[in-house]
Amino acid sequence: MAVTTQSFRAACARAGRLALAAAVLAVGAPLGAHAASEIAAGPVSGLPMPRFVSLKPDRVNVRAGPNKDQHVRWVYTRASMPVEVTAEFENWRRIRDWEGAEGWVYHSLLSGRRTAVVVPSLKSDLVPLYANADVESSVVAQLQSGVLGSLRTCDGQWCSFSGPNFSGWIQQERLWGAYPNEKVD
Numbered sequence: 793m794a795v796t797t798q799s800f801r802a803a804c805a806r807a808g809r810l811a812l813a814a815a816v817l818a819v820g821a822p823l824g825a826h827a828a829s830e831i832a833a834g835p836v837s838g839l840p841m842p843r844f845v846s847l848k849p850d851r852v853n854v855r856a857g858p859n860k861d862q863h864v865r866w867v868y869t870r871a872s873m874p875v876e877v878t879a880e881f882e883n884w885r886r887i888r889d890w891e892g893a894e895g896w897v898y899h900s901l902l903s904g905r906r907t908a909v910v911v912p913s914l915k916s917d918l919v920p921l922y923a924n925a926d927v928e929s930s931v932v933a934q935l936q937s938g939v940l941g942s943l944r945t946c947d948g949q950w951c952s953f954s955g956p957n958f959s960g961w962i963q964q965e966r967l968w969g970a971y972p973n974e975k976v977d
Contacts, residue, residue, distance in 0.1 A: 836880040837899075844969050845887075846907040847873045847897075854895035858884030865895050872940060874907045874969035890968040906943040906976055908953065908969025910935045910962070921960040925950035932960045943969060946976035 834841045850871035855862040858881040868889075878894065879886035885902060888894045890909045912919045918934035925947070941955035946964055953962045964970055 834877070834880045836882065839877075841880070842876050842878050844874055844876055844906060844971075845885075845902045846905050846969075847871055847875060848901050848903045852897055852901045854887070854893075854897055856895065858882065858886070858896045862896065866893070870940070872903075872905070872907045872942075874909060874940075875902070877902070906969065908941060908943050908951065908967040910937060910939040910941075910966060911968045912937050912966060919962065919966045921953065921958055921962050923960055925952075925961040927963075929961075933958045935962070943967075943976055946970050946974060948973040948975050951976070 832841045833839065834843075847868055848871065850869055852868040853864045854866050854868065856865050873889070875887040875889050875897075877885045878888055881896075883899045884896050885899050886894060886896050887902075890911065910919050915937045918936060920931045921933040921935055923929045923932050935958070939955065941953045941958070944952035944954065946952075949964055950961050951964050951967060951970060953960065953967065964974075965972065970976055
């Protein structure tokens, strides 16, 4: 289907309403605190909006708009990086990364596999990875800002987090890739 100026404007208007609804949800209470019926669904996929996904390949073009005629704004070169889907238009998804950059990518370049990036309070801080979901348990690693790993499960406070050469439990608030109080199975 060709993207016309009118269809693009309509999609942007829908995306703006979805972003506004997401902002209202975020201000009102943490996403995980809402009932499933209160979370907006994507107009194309029917999946929750916003939602976290990850990049499939290690090279993903991010475009200014939702079609291949739009210029490439930048290229991601990190497979499995978590991104947040904030809008949908046909086969395109508007995404946001952990640093706040936004753009459009083709849907087949995204995976439902959940990953996360470590985000300490201060960029120079190390974040402890615990043996168990308890601050009294032993620390098995100290992780730097930007460390990428897989989310196995989250209970709303703690996530089982693993990557090359590390595996353990991390406080959910120290990750970008899971909403506050979100449960991940």
